[in-house]
Amino acid sequence: MRHVPEGFERAYRVQQARFPGVDPAVEPGWQPVHTVYVPADRFSARTVAEWGDQASSLVKAHLAGPGELAEVFGVPAPLAADVHDRVGRKLAAEPVEDLRVDFEDGYGVRPGAEEDGHVEQAADAVAAMHAAGTLPRRWGPRVKSFADGDPARSVRTLDGFLAGVVARVGELPEGFTVTFPKVLMEAYLGQFAGVLAELEARFGVRLRFEMQVEAPQTLPFLRGDLNESLGGRLAAAHFGVFDYTAAIGLPPHEQRLDHPACDHARHVVQTAFAGTGVELSDGSLAASPASDRTADVHGLWRRHAELVRHSLRHGFHQGWDMHPSHLVSRFATVYACHLARYDSYRERVRAWEERRPAEGGVMDEPATIRTLAAALRRADAALALPE
Template sequence: MHLSLPESDKNQLLEQLGTANLKFQRTYPGDRPDRQPVHTVYGGANLFKADTCQRMGDIALNSLQTYAPNFVELARVLRLEGHEHLPTLAAEVADLTARLDAMSEAERKKEHAWLAYSVYNKVLRKLRTEAVEDFRIDFEDGFGNRPDDEEDATAVQAAKELAKGMQQLTVSPFIGIRIKPFTEDLKQRGVRTLDIFLTTLLQETGGQLPPNFVVMLPKVTIPEQMTTMVRLFELLEQANGLPAGTLRMETMVEATQIIMDEEGRNPLMRIIRASEGRCIAAHFGTYDYTASAGITARYQTMAHPVCDFAHHMTKVALGGTGIFLSDGATNVMPIGPHRGEALTYEQLRENRESVHNAWRQGFAHTTHSLINGLYQGWDLNPAQLPMRYAATYTFFLSSYSDALHRLKTFVERAAISTLTGDIFDDAATGQGLLNFFLRALNCGAITEEEVLATGLTTEEIQSRSFYRILQGRRQQPA
């Protein structure tokens, strides 16, 4: 076999290409394997208490059990797959439920009622154990513009309540604060609240932050706002004895200018780079963005086409960077118009219809987000939580069989693929499949046993990295 290329020239060219390839991989490392919450619940800072997340779970559970006391009712309201075959009489529903309860999971999967039954029971379990995954103590829209003395006092009180929640283990797995934006008229207020809250919290906890703590900076339009936050973080870390890089942030997509700047470019990557690695997520602000696009209030919904345009532009700009993306909120609350205990039959019917209509809208919005690759969204009221999980579980469970086949086939081929040296391409493809199962596992849609059916081991699943899985299998003897 004869080769024509001079060895030294070839190696020099490939070395130059390798430098460019590695630079690209540093910029676009792929999806981050860390757990991403399926939602962020926003609540006014003045209302935050140490047990807020627990109380929200109680309200959410009561809402589900009041307006969908069984899985058949929920399936009909949401028109889940197979709902038309479910019984209508209460006795028949009870008999079907008892029969399904007595079955193994493998047996249930053969029943047409499996999806509806599984979704309902998983939602119940989630609301009882971890109803709120992520909570943002809100000093912006959820709090409003109040006198400085009042916001100062609220920042102190909210920090103390968070410290109490940390001690009592009542804090959601992910938590943070949203301060006011760094616009010219609100920058001083935003910085002051950040300083008061963090200083108080660290004093109360002996220098400890809750796990997965983050600061959200809203209405970002220029990189300099992110840079300023980074410098403030550095000062706060130094003043409070925190290790460098401890404080993390999120940005928000809320204005048309963050989708396209004055020169016709998408500035999102520059904005993320300005965070110097501290920004972990970009959240979409549905109502600020639609207002920025000139949409009148009546038509400002998540279903408006301008939202999809912004979503796709954001995904194109930040795809492969590891930045988590989150959709916005449904502003129709599943709360009946009539309150009180002595309600008439007609009032109870109107309450049920109102809640069910809001459920369908929230379910549809969340499903639309998931289909478009946005695995997180906002919730504004605890009564929205049942539909957040119902949509999420339906999405993952209805896609499970196909994803299982794909990943199982991929794992079986992994040893052959890695021997050919295609590790980066395979890792990127496999990571996307693995992330489906990790997201489904994290939110409770599937169990670890159902992930093990892919052929992965528990250790490989816990690594959360398909690259490491391939490396490990590559080192195994043939």
């Protein structure tokens, strides 16, 4: 009798390549907790510092101490001082983890020569930030969608951006990724991957991209082997809340990140990419404080914190931040969520390792232990400050 079924070895190799996330030997890489979008015409070498300064000023003016932080963000009192301190240090040391120079919705449609000029300005700014050591750990452009009917504009911007940065820096700095929006047709993914393959050959670098899930038409072609079909170039899938909710006909007042329709879309994305190593990111809150009054700033922070917690509950550990005020509520909420559970998660892992029930008699399954260990690694990465 044949003990190893025919074809098993090939199927197992495909499994390991397609679903590396289910292999306990594969450590997940660092993932930013947010992506900051800045329109290309407003992007400069000072952008990250300016966002950090503005966010720090808001903390100084409207979040006097741990007690106020606990009240605004619903942070347990024993954690409030730690979270308050961490937010202040984070805004000073690394206010932006992932930066996207936006040539799409936040930028609009402009004459070709004008966009070309902003591409050059963006390359100048990236080179200056790299030289100063202020370039975020992740960075890159969001180009225009092929669904707009002008792929040449999208490719020209990406080509010019890459060429400009490489010419000024001498290489492509680490952390580069490009965001590809409004993927209405699966064919566009293959075509964009082909563009990246040509640029790889030209610049001698490996290029990966993020796709945006912004329409119901996109959901049916999301599947576990999609990244494999794109040569492993798909790094992430980002959910676009406003395009998506508009596309399915929700009224304006219901176009929000925590709408049940968005939960459905997120779960489809999760199901398609589970175990593949493709990162997931949630969308944004399209709002800033209505005024500089403390009540309005607190109102914005409370709403944004609700949405960040909603994303975390659904397994989306990254989201978009569109205004400096969002940095405060993003980091405060993420830190509080990790710190609130860190000790209990660690105790459950130790109990498993020591072959005993955890506190309260909990007897975790192996799959839960893997999830707990992954959550601890994610918390360690999120809570750490750069050197």
